Amino acid sequence: MPGLYKDEGIVLRTIKLGEADRILTLYTAHGGKVRAVAKGVRKTKSRFGGRLEPFSRLDLMLYSGRNLDTVTAAHLLDSHKEARSDLTRLSAAAALCELVDKITPDNESSRTVYDLLVGGLDAASRAACDTVVPAFAIKLLSISGFHPQLNTCAGCGAGGGLGAFSAALGGALCRGCWSQDEGAWRLSPQGLGLLAELLASDFGRPADPAAAHEATDSLRRYAEYHLERPLKSLSLLTV
Ligand SMILES: [Zn+2]
Numbered sequence: 001m002p003g004l005y006k007d008e009g010i011v012l013r014t015i016k017l018g019e020a021d022r023i024l025t026l027y028t029a030h031g032g033k034v035r036a037v038a039k040g041v042r043k044t045k046s047r048f049g050g051r052l053e054p055f056s057r058l059d060l061m062l063y064s065g066r067n068l069d070t071v072t073a074a075h076l077l078d079s080h081k082e083a084r085s086d087l088t089r090l091s092a093a094a095a096l097c098e099l100v101d102k103i104t105p106d107n108e109s110s111r112t113v114y115d116l117l118v119g120g121l122d123a124a125s126r127a128a129c130d131t132v133v134p135a136f137a138i139k140l141l142s143i144s145g146f147h148p149q150l151n152t153c154a155g156c157g158a159g160g161g162l163g164a165f166s167a168a169l170g171g172a173l174c175r176g177c178w179s180q181d182e183g184a185w186r187l188s189p190q191g192l193g194l195l196a197e198l199l200a201s202d203f204g205r206p207a208d209p210a211a212a213h214e215a216t217d218s219l220r221r222y223a224e225y226h227l228e229r230p231l232k233s234l235s236l237l238t239v
Pocket of ligand 1: 153154155156157158173174175176177178
């Protein structure tokens with residue numbers, strides 16, 4: 001229904017529209033993922049200044065349109081500018097926003113996802129840490145219907161000898177089941193253990209870099225299997 005409404009939101013990404021406008025993809029506290037036009041935002045004297053940039057958390061006034069909403073006012077709550085201060089943090093923050101953009105459906109409200117995104121961006125801004133992205137990714141996958149089975153084999157239920165991951169079965173595999181699943185890939189006990197810890201803990205836990213790399217890459221493959229499209233910013237983190 002057309003009309004003005006207020007919400008709090010985070011800018012996930014922006015694309016240019018015409019000469020001076022941008023289309024923003026926002027994740028909002030009450031409305032979930034929303035696309036909205038910001039008019040005149042690319043003019044030097046824009047009333048929005050530089051506030052409508054990716055990672056920014058804003059108090060927004062929006063006008064609900066038939067196809068796209070329009071941003072009518074924006075008050076900056078947190079720019080997460082530290083996330084732009086070096087490439088590691090920037091890559092991490094970009095990966096979190098891409099994950100939310102690609103995994104969450106349009107206009108489906110989830111306060112859990114919103115709070116997770118705020119927490120993830122805060123963590124990515126604070127410190128360059130290898131585990132912010134995999135910690136975020138596994139939590140987001142879990143609450144989006146892809147909770148992975150990590151402690152027992154997703155094929156046969158065995159509790160030991162786990163050494164691989166199956167995207168199709170959504171969890172760890174023992175050696176016997178691995179040989180029967182062509183799409184499964186190797187995942188060391190350290191990588192599996194780290195995934196389980198990240199699922200249960202907060203963001204930014206220090207970890208062995210090799211295990212963190214393995215965990216991140218497995219989550220990328222797991223998410224891409226279900227999304228059926230690449231996650232570019234996560235690929236950059238695991239080259
Ligand atoms: Zn098995």
